[in-house]
Amino acid sequence: xxKYRDKFEYPENPAxxxxxxxxxxxxxxxxxxxxxxxxxxxxxxxxxxxxxxxxDSVVLWSAKEISELTEAYCYEQYLPGLVAIGSDGGGESIxxxxxxxxxxxxxxxxxxxxxxxxxxxxxxxxxNFNEWVSSGxxxxx
Numbered sequence: 001x002x003k004y005r006d007k008f009e010y011p012e013n014p015a016x017x018x019x020x021x022x023x024x025x026x027x028x029x030x031x032x033x034x035x036x037x038x039x040x041x042x043x044x045x046x047x048x049x050x051x052x053x054x055x056d057s058v059v060l061w062s063a064k065e066i067s068e069l070t071e072a073y074c075y076e077q078y079l080p081g082l083v084a085i086g087s088d089g090g091g092e093s094i095x096x097x098x099x100x101x102x103x104x105x106x107x108x109x110x111x112x113x114x115x116x117x118x119x120x121x122x123x124x125x126x127x128n129f130n131e132w133v134s135s136g137x138x139x140x141x
Contacts (some may be wrong), residue, residue, distance in 0.1 A: 012062045013041035019063040026067045027083065032096075032104045035085075035129045039063050046089070049138070057089035058137045060133070078117035082110075088139055091115065105130075111139060 024030055031039070038045075044062035047089060061069060061084070070076075070084045073093070081099035088094070093114055096107040109132045110122045125139065126132035 012043040012045075015039040015063040019043070020047070023063045023066055027098070030104050032107060032129045034105075034110055034133060035096075037128075038133075042071070044086075058086065058094070058139065059089050060086035060094070073114060075117060079112070079119065079122075082112070082117075087114075095122075096129075097122075 004046060017040075020036060023039075030036075038060070039062075042060075042141050044060050044065065046059040047057045066083065066085055070082075072085060073104055075082045075084055075095070079095075082095045082097055084093045084095050086094040088111065092111050095110050095112055096104075097110055098104070098107055100108075101104075106128050109126045109129060112122045115126070126135055130136070
C-alpha cells in the first residue's frame with residue numbers, strides 16, 4: 001500500500017507519462033522525483049475537510065490543472081517562478097518555489113493566499129516535497 005493512500009481521496013486516474021512530460025515541458029525542467037511519483041500514482045488528490053486543520057483540506061491538483069491554474073491565477077505576473085500545485089481547499093495555494101538556482105529536489109513548498117500573491121505573504125511549509133510528505137502534508141505555519 002502506498003504512503004499516499006491513507007490520507008487522500010483520488011478524483012483522477014493516475015497521471016500518464018505523457019501528462020508528466022507535458023508538465024515538465026511547460027515548466028522547462030524536471031519535477032522533483034517524489035512529486036513525480038505522487039502524480040504517477042494519484043494525479044491529484046484531496047483530503048476531507050478537517051483531516052489537516054479544522055476548516056482546511058489539502059487539494060493537490062492534477063498534472064493538467066497545475067499549468068492551467070498557475071496561469072489562471074497569474075503567478076507569473078505577481079510571483080514569477082512559483083508553481084501552484086494545489087490549495088488548502090479555501091483561499092490559500094500550495095506552491096513550489098522554483099526561483100532558486102537549485103535542483104528541483106530542493107524546491108521549497110509554501111502556502112500563499114490566492115488574493116495576496118506577494119513574497120511577504122508566503123509561508124514556508126517545508127524545505128522540499130519529501131519533507132512536506134514526511135510532515136503528513138502539514139498546513140501548519
